[in-house]
Amino acid sequence: MNDFKDKTVLITGGSRGIGKATALAFAEQGARVGINFKSNRKAAEETLAELSGKGHELFQFDISKKDAQRQLIDDVVSKFDQLDVSVNNAGISIEHDVVDDNLDHWISAFENTFQTNVFAAANLSFLAAQHMIKHRGGRIVSISSRGAFRGEPTKPAYGASKAALNAMSQSLAKKLAPHHIYVGVVAPGFTETDMATKTLTPIERENLLRESPFKRMAQPQEVAHAILFLASQKAAYASGSIIDVNGASYLRS
Numbered sequence: 383m384n385d386f387k388d389k390t391v392l393i394t395g396g397s398r399g400i401g402k403a404t405a406l407a408f409a410e411q412g413a414r415v416g417i418n419f420k421s422n423r424k425a426a427e428e429t430l431a432e433l434s435g436k437g438h439e440l441f442q443f444d445i446s447k448k449d450a451q452r453q454l455i456d457d458v459v460s461k462f463d464q465l466d467v468s469v470n471n472a473g474i475s476i477e478h479d480v481v482d483d484n485l486d487h488w489i490s491a492f493e494n495t496f497q498t499n500v501f502a503a504a505n506l507s508f509l510a511a512q513h514m515i516k517h518r519g520g521r522i523v524s525i526s527s528r529g530a531f532r533g534e535p536t537k538p539a540y541g542a543s544k545a546a547l548n549a550m551s552q553s554l555a556k557k558l559a560p561h562h563i564y565v566g567v568v569a570p571g572f573t574e575t576d577m578a579t580k581t582l583t584p585i586e587r588e589n590l591l592r593e594s595p596f597k598r599m600a601q602p603q604e605v606a607h608a609i610l611f612l613a614s615q616k617a618a619y620a621s622g623s624i625i626d627v628n629g630a631s632y633l634r635s
C-alpha cells in the first residue's frame with residue numbers, strides 16, 4: 383500500500399536541508415508536493431527539478447508574516463484542491479546570550495525566533511486544520527529539536543521556541559483526533575544541513591560529532607523518514623508523539 387499516492391503535502395522550508403529531503407521522500411511515494419521557501423529561489427527550483435512524479439509547485443512566502451501564512455494555505459488549496467499533510471519545517475536559530483547580550487538584542491532574538499518557529503507554525507496549523515476538518519482528515523507534522531529538552535545556552539530563544547512547538551502540537555493532537563487529524567513532532571539532533579554546519583569551525587564540528595555514540599550527525603533523509611512515518615496512515619495512534627532522531631546523543635525519560 384502506498385500511503386501518499388495522490389496525496390498533497392505542504393512543506394515549509396522545503397527547498398533545502400531537512401525540508402528538501404522530506405520533499406524528495408514524499409514525491410518518491412507518489413505525493414504532490416508544495417515547497418514553500420523564503421528567498422533562495424535557485425535552491426527551490428533545483429529541488430523542484432529533482433522531485434519524482436508530477437504536479438509539484440513552489441510557494442514563495444516569508445511565513446513569519448501573518449498575511450503570508452493565510453496566503454500560503456489559500457494558494458496551496460486553490461492550486462491542489464486539497465491539503466492532506468502539512469509539515470511545519472521552516473525554522474531559524476539566532477545566537478544570543480543572557481550574560482553578554484543587551485536587552486534590545488535579547489528581545490529581538492526572542493521575537494524573531496518565535497515569529498518563525500512558533501507563531502508561523504501555530505497559524506499554519508490552524509489554517510491547515512480548518513481545511514482538514516472540512517475534508518474529514520489530515521496530518522500535521524512539526525520539526526522541533528533536541529534543544530527543546532537539553533537546554534540551549536547560546537540560543538535560549540531557539541530552545542524555548544521548540545519546547546513551545548512541542549506543547550502546541552500535543553494540545554492540537556488531543557483536540558483534532560476526533561476530526562481524524564493526527565499531529566506529530568520530530569525532534570532531530572544535529573543534522574547535516576546549512577543551518578547546522580555553515581558556521582562551524584573544525585573543532586566545533588569535532589566536538590559535535592562526539593555528542594553521539596554514532597560519532598556523526600543525522601542525515602536529512604533520516605529525519606525525513608520519521609516525518610513520513612508520522613504522516614502515514616498506520617501511525618494515526620502515534621498522534622501526540624515526539625520522535626527523537628538524535629543518534630542517542632540526548633536520551634530523555
Ligand SMILES: NC(=O)c1ccc[n+]([C@@H]2O[C@H](COP(=O)([O-])OP(=O)(O)OC[C@H]3O[C@@H](n4cnc5c(N)ncnc54)[C@H](OP(=O)(O)O)[C@@H]3O)[C@@H](O)[C@H]2O)c1
Pocket residue numbers: 394395396397398399400401418419420421422423425443444445446471472473474498525526527528569570571572573574575576577578
Ligand atoms: N539542522 C539541524 O541540525 C537541526 C536540528 C534540529 C532541528 N532542526 C530543525 O529542522 C528544521 C529545518 O532545518 P534545516 O537545518 O533543514 O534548515 P536550513 O537548511 O537552514 O533550511 C531552512 C529552510 O527554511 C526556509 N525558511 C527559513 N525561514 C523561512 C521563512 N521565514 N519563510 C519561509 N521559509 C523559510 C529556507 O528557505 P530559503 O532558503 O529561501 O531562505 C529553507 O528552505 C528547522 O525547524 C530546524 O530548527 C534542524
